[in-house]
Amino acid sequence: MPNSIPGQFKKAAAFIDNLEPPTTRQEIPDSTQSGLYLVVQPSGALSWAVRTKIDGKAAKVTIGRYDKEGSKDDRIGTLISPTQALNVTQARAIAERVRNDAKRGNDPRQQKIDKTGLATWFDDFVKTARTTGFKGRPVKSSTADEYERIIATSILPNWNHVTDIRTIDYRDVEKLLQKLTPGARRNAFAVLSAFFRWKPVARAIGRNIIELAEAPAKPSSRDRVLTHDEIKTVWKAAEKCAYPFGPMVQLLLLTGQRRDEIAELKWSEISADLTAITLEASRTKNSRPHIVPIAPLAKTIIEALPRIVDADGGPSDYVFTTTATTPFSGFSNGKKTLDKHCGEPALPEWHLHDLRRTCATELAKLGVKQEVTEAILNHKTGKVSGVAAIYNRYEYESEKRNALEQWAIRMQAITVDNVAVLRKSA
Incomplete structure (x- = not known):
C-alpha cells in the first residue's frame, strides 16, 4: 500500500476510492498537510486524524470521517466532530487549524461536538424520514412515528453502552434482537435495516452491517377469526x-x-x-x-x-x-x-x-x-x-x-x- 496520499484533490479522492480494507488498522499520512492521517479500518471505515503536541505531549485528534463529496455544513472549519463528513480539502484545512491551535496552547479536543452518540444519529435518521425520505419522498407520518417509537422503546435502551456508531457490528444487532419479544424483534430489525442502509451511516461504518446479521424468522401467517x-x-x-x-x-x-x-x-x-x-x-x-x-x-x-x-x-x-x-x-x-x-x-x-x-x-x-x-x-x-x-x-x-x-x-x-x-x- 502506498505510503502517502497524492497532493491533488482529484488524484487523492481516486486513490482513496481504490483502497482495499487492510487486515489491520492503518494510518496513511497526507503528503500535503503535515500531521494529517487517513485512518483505514479493516471494516473499510475511513476517518481523518491529526497528530500533534498538546502541552508538550503527543496527542491524536479525530476530526471527522472521509466522504468524497464532503459536508455542506456552514460550521465546517469552526467545529470539530468525529462524525462530520470531510473531503480531502476540508480535512487539510481543519488539520492546519488544529495544529495552529495546539501551537498556541489551545486544546482542540475541548472544542469537539459529540455527534457519535446513537441518539443523535437516530434523531437525524427520523428527521430525514419525515423531510426528504430515502427514496426521493418523505415516508408517511405514521411510519416515521413508528420509527421513533421503536427506536425509543426497543433500540436505544439496549444500546446505551454504545458511544460511537462506528464500533457497532452485526453481532451487536443480533444480541439486541435476542433481548426482544418476537414482535418487537421484527419491528426493530426493520428499522435497523433502513437505518444501516442510510448513506450517512453506511459511510461512517464503512459497510451495511445489517447484511451480516441473521434476520428474525418470518411470523407464521395468522388466520384468527372471531366467532x-x-x-x-x-x-x-x-x-x-x-x-x-x-x-x-x-x-x-x-x-x-x-x-x-x-x-x-x-x-x-x-x-x-x-x-x-x-x-x-x-x-x-x-x-x-x-x-x-x-x-x-x-x-x-x-x-x-x-x-x-x-x-x-x-x-x-x-x-x-x-x-x-x-x-x-x-x-x-x-x-x-x-x-x-x-x-x-x-x-x-x-x-x-x-x-x-x-x-x-x-x-x-x-x-x-x-x-x-x-x-x-x-x-x-x-x-x-x-x-x-x-x-x-x-x-x-x-x-x-x-x-x-x-x-x-x-x-x-x-x-x-x-x-x-x-x-x-x-
Missing part, C-alpha cells in the same frame, strides 16, 4: 372501555379498516352527513385514496363521540384523542383493559388486526363478492389483479355501502342484547 360469541364478548367489552378505545374498536369491527386508519381518523375525513370516510393516499398502506361508507350503526357510534378541545378551547381535528393535538396511541394499555372487560374465560390469543379479518370473513358469509370485500378493505391483491387490476377502476361504491350495511345488521343480531349503542344517548 359470533367472541364478537359479542368484544363488543360488550368495548362498551365498557368507553371513549376513546371502546368506540374505536367498534368502528374497526364495523368497517374492517386498518388500526391506524381508524385510530388517526380526523373529523375532516368524515363527510358532513356522516355517510362516508375519505382517506387520502398518504393515509393508506398501499398509498391509494380510499372511501369507506358509514353504515347506520357506525354513524350512531360516531354521533355519540365527544368533541375534544385543546388548551385554547379550539376543537381537535382528531376523532380519537386524549391530548387534542395527537391521535390516540395507547394501544397496549387499551387492549389490556379491553381483555379485562372480556371477562373469564379469556378469549384465546387475539389481536386488533383480527377484527379486520373477522369483518372480511363475515362479509363472505353474507355472500359479498370478493372484489367488493377487497374494495372495502382497500386491499386489491386478490381476485382483482394483473391486467384486470390495471383497467378495472370501478370503485364499487354502492356495493361497498350495501355490504357494510348488511354487516352492521348482522352485527346487531350477533350483539342483540347490546341495543344501548343504537341510542345516541349512549
Whole structure:
C-alpha cells in the first residue's frame, strides 16, 4: 500500500476510492498537510486524524470521517466532530487549524461536538424520514412515528453502552434482537435495516452491517377469526372501555379498516352527513385514496363521540384523542383493559388486526363478492389483479355501502342484547 496520499484533490479522492480494507488498522499520512492521517479500518471505515503536541505531549485528534463529496455544513472549519463528513480539502484545512491551535496552547479536543452518540444519529435518521425520505419522498407520518417509537422503546435502551456508531457490528444487532419479544424483534430489525442502509451511516461504518446479521424468522401467517360469541364478548367489552378505545374498536369491527386508519381518523375525513370516510393516499398502506361508507350503526357510534378541545378551547381535528393535538396511541394499555372487560374465560390469543379479518370473513358469509370485500378493505391483491387490476377502476361504491350495511345488521343480531349503542344517548 502506498505510503502517502497524492497532493491533488482529484488524484487523492481516486486513490482513496481504490483502497482495499487492510487486515489491520492503518494510518496513511497526507503528503500535503503535515500531521494529517487517513485512518483505514479493516471494516473499510475511513476517518481523518491529526497528530500533534498538546502541552508538550503527543496527542491524536479525530476530526471527522472521509466522504468524497464532503459536508455542506456552514460550521465546517469552526467545529470539530468525529462524525462530520470531510473531503480531502476540508480535512487539510481543519488539520492546519488544529495544529495552529495546539501551537498556541489551545486544546482542540475541548472544542469537539459529540455527534457519535446513537441518539443523535437516530434523531437525524427520523428527521430525514419525515423531510426528504430515502427514496426521493418523505415516508408517511405514521411510519416515521413508528420509527421513533421503536427506536425509543426497543433500540436505544439496549444500546446505551454504545458511544460511537462506528464500533457497532452485526453481532451487536443480533444480541439486541435476542433481548426482544418476537414482535418487537421484527419491528426493530426493520428499522435497523433502513437505518444501516442510510448513506450517512453506511459511510461512517464503512459497510451495511445489517447484511451480516441473521434476520428474525418470518411470523407464521395468522388466520384468527372471531366467532359470533367472541364478537359479542368484544363488543360488550368495548362498551365498557368507553371513549376513546371502546368506540374505536367498534368502528374497526364495523368497517374492517386498518388500526391506524381508524385510530388517526380526523373529523375532516368524515363527510358532513356522516355517510362516508375519505382517506387520502398518504393515509393508506398501499398509498391509494380510499372511501369507506358509514353504515347506520357506525354513524350512531360516531354521533355519540365527544368533541375534544385543546388548551385554547379550539376543537381537535382528531376523532380519537386524549391530548387534542395527537391521535390516540395507547394501544397496549387499551387492549389490556379491553381483555379485562372480556371477562373469564379469556378469549384465546387475539389481536386488533383480527377484527379486520373477522369483518372480511363475515362479509363472505353474507355472500359479498370478493372484489367488493377487497374494495372495502382497500386491499386489491386478490381476485382483482394483473391486467384486470390495471383497467378495472370501478370503485364499487354502492356495493361497498350495501355490504357494510348488511354487516352492521348482522352485527346487531350477533350483539342483540347490546341495543344501548343504537341510542345516541349512549
